[in-house]
Amino acid sequence: MRLNETVRSEMEKAVLCWLATVGGDGDPNVSPKEIFAPFAEDDLVIADIASPISVRNIRLNPKVCVSFIDVFRQCGFKLAGEASVIGRDGEDFADFAAPLRSKAGTAFEIRHVIHVRVERVSRIWAPSYAVFPNRSEQERLEEAYRTYGVQPRSA
Ligand SMILES: Cc1cc2nc3c(=O)[nH]c(=O)nc-3n(C[C@H](O)[C@H](O)[C@H](O)COP(=O)(O)O)c2cc1C
Incomplete structure (x- = not known):
């Protein structure tokens, strides 16, 4: 299933x-x-850097679900699909590992790549979106900063 620009850019962030x-x-x-x-x-x-149980499970049952959220905007995505494990001796390992290497740097060895073929995408919203539908994004951010006791870095 094709990942649209919103999913891709929120995943990257x-x-x-x-x-x-x-x-x-x-x-x-x-x-x-x-x-x-x-x-x-x-x-x-x-990247499998230290995830032996995830790797073992996927080899037995490829079904996975991955979620990620922006804790400040309080929303994200849930992606479900089937995964496979690509070892360092796999012929396509370098291609699959390429987008992970810049994030991992040189300190962390990527033992396997977990490749997820996404079949279903759904949105995750905090309940506050339903309870306070008229809040602006800025109001939501300020509420999250208060909740987590943090301040955005000034430009
Ligand atoms: C903030 C954070 C980031 C992590 N990132 C990764 C990662 O990218 N790859 C990885 O293999 N393990 C990562 N880990 C470590 C695994 O989550 C941890 O070793 C876990 O016990 C693996 O469980 P599993 O074998 O059930 O997958 C991270 C842990 C934390 C706390």
Whole structure:
């Protein structure tokens, strides 16, 4: 499924995603990943740096769900699909790893690339969008800064 510009640009700006997988025994597993990026037109890639359970699960059951949000704007996306694990000896490893290398830098070794073929995309909105539909984006940002006790860096 094609990822539109909004999904791609919000993914590029998000600092963290959450990858959910299912084990062979049906047990769910979820863990955060910082090194992820849109790939080609339809997919995303995630770096396995320290994610043995995610990798093991995907090899047993390819179904995954990935979510990411902008904590300040309080919205994001949920992407569901099927994943595969590409090892360093895979012939396309360098191509799949390319968008992850600039994020990972040289300190973190990418052991595998988790390649997600996205099949379904849905929006995630904080409940405040429904409860306070007339709030401006600036008002939402200010509320989030207050909630998290942070200040935006001045230009
Ligand atoms: C902020 C943050 C970012 C992380 N980014 C990644 C990442 O990009 N890739 C990775 O493999 N592990 C990353 N981790 C580590 C995994 O989430 C962690 O090792 C986790 O236990 C892996 O679980 P799993 O084997 O169930 O996937 C990150 C952890 C944190 C807290």
